Amino acid sequence: MAGEYRLVTYRDGKGPQAGLLVAERVYPTAKLIQGGGIDANSVLGLLQSWDAAHARLAKAAAEVRPADGTPLAQVTLLAPILYPGGVFCAGANYWEHAKEMAEREAAASGKPAKPVTKARDPWFFLKTSAHSVIGPGPARLPAVSHAVDWEAELGVVIGRSARNVALDRAFDHVAGYLVVNELSARDLSRQEDRAGTPMHWDWLGQKCFEDACPMGPWFTPAAYVRDPNKLGIKLWVNDELKQNSSTGDLIHGIAEQIAYLSKHVTLRPGDVISTGTPSGVGAPKGTFLKPGDTVRVEIEGLGTLVNHMVTE
Numbered sequence: 001m002a003g004e005y006r007l008v009t010y011r012d013g014k015g016p017q018a019g020l021l022v023a024e025r026v027y028p029t030a031k032l033i034q035g036g037g038i039d040a041n042s043v044l045g046l047l048q049s050w051d052a053a054h055a056r057l058a059k060a061a062a063e064v065r066p067a068d069g070t071p072l073a074q075v076t077l078l079a080p081i082l083y084p085g086g087v088f089c090a091g092a093n094y095w096e097h098a099k100e101m102a103e104r105e106a107a108a109s110g111k112p113a114k115p116v117t118k119a120r121d122p123w124f125f126l127k128t129s130a131h132s133v134i135g136p137g138p139a140r141l142p143a144v145s146h147a148v149d150w151e152a153e154l155g156v157v158i159g160r161s162a163r164n165v166a167l168d169r170a171f172d173h174v175a176g177y178l179v180v181n182e183l184s185a186r187d188l189s190r191q192e193d194r195a196g197t198p199m200h201w202d203w204l205g206q207k208c209f210e211d212a213c214p215m216g217p218w219f220t221p222a223a224y225v226r227d228p229n230k231l232g233i234k235l236w237v238n239d240e241l242k243q244n245s246s247t248g249d250l251i252h253g254i255a256e257q258i259a260y261l262s263k264h265v266t267l268r269p270g271d272v273i274s275t276g277t278p279s280g281v282g283a284p285k286g287t288f289l290k291p292g293d294t295v296r297v298e299i300e301g302l303g304t305l306v307n308h309m310v311t312e
Contacts, residue, residue: 003061025069093276151277170255245278
C-alpha cells in the first residue's frame, strides 16, 4: 500500500541531498530508489522521471522505518528544487490584488480607479533561478533597495514536458506544488532617467536580486492536493497577518497559465509557475521589509515557509 510523503532538499556533509519526508522524519531518496533510470540524488532529478519516481517514492513512504530517518528538526532545509530551469511569475493575477493596484495608481494620479477586468491571457515575467531561489532561513535584502515587498504565492511544479497544451489536459503536466514568497524591490521598478522610453520599467532590478525567490519548505505531490484552485493562502510579517486569501481568487487559473505558457515555450520538468499574489502587499501603505523581520507564508496543505530578513 502506497504512503503519503513530501520531498525536501537538505544539506548534509556531502552537500545538497534529496529527502523523503514522512511523519516528520527525513530519508535520503538515493538510498530508497536505485536503478530504473531514475536520478534520485536530487528533487530535480526525480522530476525528470516523475511518473515512475512518484510510484516508487509512495511505495517507499509506506515501508520506511522511523529508526532509519533523521528528525526534520535536525536537518537544514534548502529550496526544494535546486534549481528550476524556469521560474515564471504571473503578475496582477488575483482580483483583490488587481483592485488594490488600481486604487494605488488612482490615488497617485488623482484620477478615478479603472475597473478591473479579465484580460484574454495571463501576464508573466521571469525570475532568475540559481541567482534568486533560496529555501527557508535567512533572506538577504539587497543593499541597493529600501523598499522590498512580500508576495505570498502558490508555486506549481511541472512534472511532464508541456507544449501547446489544451486547458483540459493542463493538470496532466503538474507534478505538485510548493510555497513561494516572490520578493519585489519596489523602488527599483523604474529607471527615471529612461522615462518616456520602453526601457523605463526595470524588471531585472525589481525582481531578480539575490534571494528574491524563497521557496519551500518542501514539495507536495499533486496526488495529495485535493483542489489547488481552493487553497487558503496567508502571509505574516512579525506575526502580523498581512495577506489572507484563497487561490479561488485567481483571475487566470492554473490550467490557463500552463496552457498560455506552453504556447510560447516548452515547459519542462522542474519548471515552476508562481501563480500571483493576493491583496495585502506592502506597497499601497508604503510598508516594506527591514533587517530583523520574519516572514511566514502558509498555504493550506503545503506547509509554512519561514524566512528571516538580513542585511546583504
